[in-house]
Amino acid sequence: MPEQTAGSRPTLEAVAARAGVSRATASRVVNGGAGVRAPLVDKVRQAVEELGYVPNHAARTLVTRRNGAVAVIIAEPEFRIFSDPFFEQQVRGISRELTAHDSQLVLLWVEGPGDHDRIARYLGGGHVDGALAFSLHNDDELPAVIGRAQIPTVFGGRPVTGSSPDVPYVDCDNRGGAREAVRHLVSLGRTSIAHIAGPRDQTSALDRVDGYRDVLVDADPGLIRQGDFTEESGARAMAELLDSRPDVDGVFVANDLMASGALRTLRERGVRVPEDVAVVGFDDMESVVATTRPALTTVRQDIEGMGRLMVRLLMRLLNESGSDTPASVITPTTLVRRASA
Numbered sequence: 001m002p003e004q005t006a007g008s009r010p011t012l013e014a015v016a017a018r019a020g021v022s023r024a025t026a027s028r029v030v031n032g033g034a035g036v037r038a039p040l041v042d043k044v045r046q047a048v049e050e051l052g053y054v055p056n057h058a059a060r061t062l063v064t065r066r067n068g069a070v071a072v073i074i075a076e077p078e079f080r081i082f083s084d085p086f087f088e089q090q091v092r093g094i095s096r097e098l099t100a101h102d103s104q105l106v107l108l109w110v111e112g113p114g115d116h117d118r119i120a121r122y123l124g125g126g127h128v129d130g131a132l133a134f135s136l137h138n139d140d141e142l143p144a145v146i147g148r149a150q151i152p153t154v155f156g157g158r159p160v161t162g163s164s165p166d167v168p169y170v171d172c173d174n175r176g177g178a179r180e181a182v183r184h185l186v187s188l189g190r191t192s193i194a195h196i197a198g199p200r201d202q203t204s205a206l207d208r209v210d211g212y213r214d215v216l217v218d219a220d221p222g223l224i225r226q227g228d229f230t231e232e233s234g235a236r237a238m239a240e241l242l243d244s245r246p247d248v249d250g251v252f253v254a255n256d257l258m259a260s261g262a263l264r265t266l267r268e269r270g271v272r273v274p275e276d277v278a279v280v281g282f283d284d285m286e287s288v289v290a291t292t293r294p295a296l297t298t299v300r301q302d303i304e305g306m307g308r309l310m311v312r313l314l315m316r317l318l319n320e321s322g323s324d325t326p327a328s329v330i331t332p333t334t335l336v337r338r339a340s341a
Helices: 012-019 023-030 038-051 057-064 078-083 085-100 113-124 142-149 174-187 203-215 231-244 256-268 303-319
Strands: 069-074 104-109 130-134 153-156 169-172 193-197 224-226 250-253 278-283 297-300 329-331 334-336
Touching (some): 012 023, 069 113, 078 085, 085 303, 104 113, 113 142, 130 142, 130 303, 153 303, 169 174, 169 303, 174 193, 174 203, 174 250, 174 278, 174 297, 193 203, 224 231, 231 250, 231 256, 250 256, 256 278
Parallel strands (some): 069 130, 130 153, 153 169, 169 329, 193 250, 250 278, 278 297
Antiparallel strands (some): 297 334
């Protein structure tokens, strides 16, 4: 029987000897291989625990053809990733679910087309088992870049119609949530309801504009102002609305950060919320709504839960190779009423 000296690292041979099996059998068990009878699996696992053996990553990869790592690709500049709590919440959900699946998160962000070659080389280099990509833009070649790597992938957010039809995605009911927000403003008796929209090149923002128009079919185009999901853009758009449409008495804002900026502008202009202008946001991000004055009425989407769902879909792709692609998931939204509307 191989001896293990004090302080030395346990070897696979020592595990095999302790369990009374061959080295090949011990290797298949500790590295995730199949074809070993249950009683022997139990003996090997007990030996691993008793000896404190740590499997060799390279050997595990050879047996399972897995790296135990997943690329999380965010198509936004670095400053957006670290300033927008949406990304923090979604990555937290992804990280927690990957941990539950004994897999590591590799974070990659894409500032522009110049990063595509780097991403393609990394994904094609066999470093990760799959990819999760979100915050995609309509004219972005990133989905095609990821597709050429031929690795299992799940998108966060509905991709552009017709692009990557075989890639499942997780999104919330953006259009339905927008409809509920605008209907709430209508129910409050508001008659001049504006919309501060998100970027025109992202489907989530476009769907929320569509939801606004579903309710206000004859809305004046001048009541829609453009933002980019940042707080400053919301403040700027609100100022434009007050200058051009002083009759505005309700605003549906496409995300909470922009809504926070809109509330700041209203406060600076001496406009009372909700007495003069009622405001509804979208996201229900705790770190944002906790600081708004008054407390923000908003449409809640389960951002962290959506991150977890992305991982679960990816694990189905990894574990059910050759089977049908899992269906995309649209999660429900809920209006959370607070003081702003």
